[in-house]
Amino acid sequence: MDRKTLIAQIQKKKSFLCVGLDPELSKIPEFLLDTDDPLFEFNKAIIDATKDYCVAYKPNVAFYEALGIKGWQSLQKTLDYIPKDIFTIADAKRGDIGNSSRLYAQTFFQTYNFDSVTVAPYMGNDSVKPFLEFEGKWVILLGLTSNPGAMDFQFQHIVDHHFVYHKVIEKAREWGSADNLMFVIGATHPEKFSEIRRIAPDNFYLVPGIGAQGGDLEGVCRYGFNRDVGLLLNSSRGILYASKGNNFAQRAGEEALFLQRQMEKLMR
Amino acid sequence: MDRKTLIAQIQKKKSFLCVGLDPELSKIPEFLLDTDDPLFEFNKAIIDATKDYCVAYKPNVAFYEALGIKGWQSLQKTLDYIPKDIFTIADAKRGDIGNSSRLYAQTFFQTYNFDSVTVAPYMGNDSVKPFLEFEGKWVILLGLTSNPGAMDFQFQHIVDHHFVYHKVIEKAREWGSADNLMFVIGATHPEKFSEIRRIAPDNFYLVPGIGAQGGDLEGVCRYGFNRDVGLLLNSSRGILYASKGNNFAQRAGEEALFLQRQMEKLMR
Numbered sequence: 001m002d003r004k005t006l007i008a009q010i011q012k013k014k015s016f017l018c019v020g021l022d023p024e025l026s027k028i029p030e031f032l033l034d035t036d037d038p039l040f041e042f043n044k045a046i047i048d049a050t051k052d053y054c055v056a057y058k059p060n061v062a063f064y065e066a067l068g069i070k071g072w073q074s075l076q077k078t079l080d081y082i083p084k085d086i087f088t089i090a091d092a093k094r095g096d097i098g099n100s101s102r103l104y105a106q107t108f109f110q111t112y113n114f115d116s117v118t119v120a121p122y123m124g125n126d127s128v129k130p131f132l133e134f135e136g137k138w139v140i141l142l143g144l145t146s147n148p149g150a151m152d153f154q155f156q157h158i159v160d161h162h163f164v165y166h167k168v169i170e171k172a173r174e175w176g177s178a179d180n181l182m183f184v185i186g187a188t189h190p191e192k193f194s195e196i197r198r199i200a201p202d203n204f205y206l207v208p209g210i211g212a213q214g215g216d217l218e219g220v221c222r223y224g225f226n227r228d229v230g231l232l233l234n235s236s237r238g239i240l241y242a243s244k245g246n247n248f249a250q251r252a253g254e255e256a257l258f259l260q261r262q263m264e265k266l267m268r
Numbered sequence: 269m270d271r272k273t274l275i276a277q278i279q280k281k282k283s284f285l286c287v288g289l290d291p292e293l294s295k296i297p298e299f300l301l302d303t304d305d306p307l308f309e310f311n312k313a314i315i316d317a318t319k320d321y322c323v324a325y326k327p328n329v330a331f332y333e334a335l336g337i338k339g340w341q342s343l344q345k346t347l348d349y350i351p352k353d354i355f356t357i358a359d360a361k362r363g364d365i366g367n368s369s370r371l372y373a374q375t376f377f378q379t380y381n382f383d384s385v386t387v388a389p390y391m392g393n394d395s396v397k398p399f400l401e402f403e404g405k406w407v408i409l410l411g412l413t414s415n416p417g418a419m420d421f422q423f424q425h426i427v428d429h430h431f432v433y434h435k436v437i438e439k440a441r442e443w444g445s446a447d448n449l450m451f452v453i454g455a456t457h458p459e460k461f462s463e464i465r466r467i468a469p470d471n472f473y474l475v476p477g478i479g480a481q482g483g484d485l486e487g488v489c490r491y492g493f494n495r496d497v498g499l500l501l502n503s504s505r506g507i508l509y510a511s512k513g514n515n516f517a518q519r520a521g522e523e524a525l526f527l528q529r530q531m532e533k534l535m536r
Contacts, residue, residue, distance in 0.1 A: 022368075060364070060368055062362075062364055062368040062369070062371035062372045062375070063368070063371055065371070065372065065375045065379075066371040066372070066374045066375045066379060067379070068340065068344075068375075068379045068380075069337050069340055069341065072336065072337055072340065073337065076336075091364075093362065093363060093364050093388070093391075094330075094361070095361060095388060096328070096330055096359075096361050097413070097414070097415040097417075097476075098415065100290075100328055100330040100331070101330070103330040103331055103333070103334040104330045104333065104334070106334045107330070107333045107334045107336075111333075111334060111335070111336045112336075120361070120363060120388045120390050120391075121390060121420075121421060122388050122389060122390045122410055122413075122421060122422065123361075123388075123410065123413050123415055123417050123418065123422075124415070124416070124417025124418060124419065124420030124421055124422070125416065125417040125420050126415050126416050126417040127415065127417050128417070142390055142391065145365070145390075145391050146365070147365040147366065147391055147392070147394050147395065148392070148393065148394050149365075149391050149392025149393040149394040149395050149396070150391065150392060151392060152389075152392030152393050152439055153389060153390060153392055153432065153435065153436060153439070154390065154391075154392070156426045156427075156429075156432065156435055157426060157427040158424045158425060158426045158427070158432070159424075159425040159426070159427065161424075164421065164424065164426070164432060167421065167424055168421060171420055171421070208365075
């Protein structure tokens, strides 16, 4: 999906919600465990209930990979089930030397047909570029993450720059454009969004950390919006596990609708 | 495999060679393409030919993942085929927020039974620790990588430290010990090994970049050895693709033997 289409979807749905599809066998309603593919059945119900309120789905690959081949099958079926007008993100955080990164890109853009993949920046240029070479596909590069460990390295002061994550965002903008490069910027740092917007005004940001991780939707929008909205706000656990009962999908839909309504207000 | 056993294997075989199992359909001998599982058949022949000269095997997961479910099956079969007295490394470069990293750890330590996995440090403490919590398993954390992109972020000067990669190594040593934490240090920077040894004297280093990437074996050993040897030197392409003909396995064995002989000399 290209940038223009993504922006049109956001305007049409009055939503910049991304739903994280991170199903865990220990957390999904028990009656699903008797089905042939509990992860897919769970995702299917979640997608049916939330698809009108979100513009993106983001399966975190760890949740599927951990189940071995069965997990990858669930991921494939989930991806096939997502409506074609919704942006898809493989949250895989890959990154390796050039020829290996090329294979990871092939995995998520060709073997599976995701629109985008999250990429880890530590190995630099030749670890990121192979992902950017796929026409019509997107890299979502880790910039400032939402977890406590972000303090360890991303917030290191570097000479001539404020922090490591600034340098990552600046450098990466030389490799890709606002048409194929987004950044992960955690909602747990709403006060950082205005300074990051100065470095990367046009790029979309994928923003995890609303809800379970304690991020602040309004603060993020105040400092993070650009003229195209420019944000994809992710919620996973808050939607998926709103209820553990038979009404889990209905409750997930309600949570997604609640977030969409807040977003609609903020977009005015 | 624990540290004591690994060191004993190195002493017994007079080798600290790690063979990278990175098979590509476009590079393996043509006659293997007619078999049911070309990747596994290739690896099997490589393992048979090299197992006496190496102490570790390192499949890079990208090469398997790119083929979808068939690739994961080849990986599983390869892992099952590796003799039990040889250390196994899932070169996966994973890393995510805590609950996702835990699932990645589960993937490689339980779903597949690897001894170790390579981990990317960018997300810090809570992205690395879940891997360290698996008894008897190892994290191999990216420190200073062998690729050109290492210059982009790893070599950034940070305030009060020389470089980002110094900080990564120092910090990580607070999270794990020499019994469960190694570092990736690329052979393309042999002059850096003595300064890194000052920061991390006891840890093993996994050293890629010998051969195809131009690293220097003697320089690496001069500056990188500790009293336990403390190095696992990886060679992938130089061994796997020594020949594209029917004699590929024999030539791979010869290359591995050649490296083992050099290592034996350097260990004296």
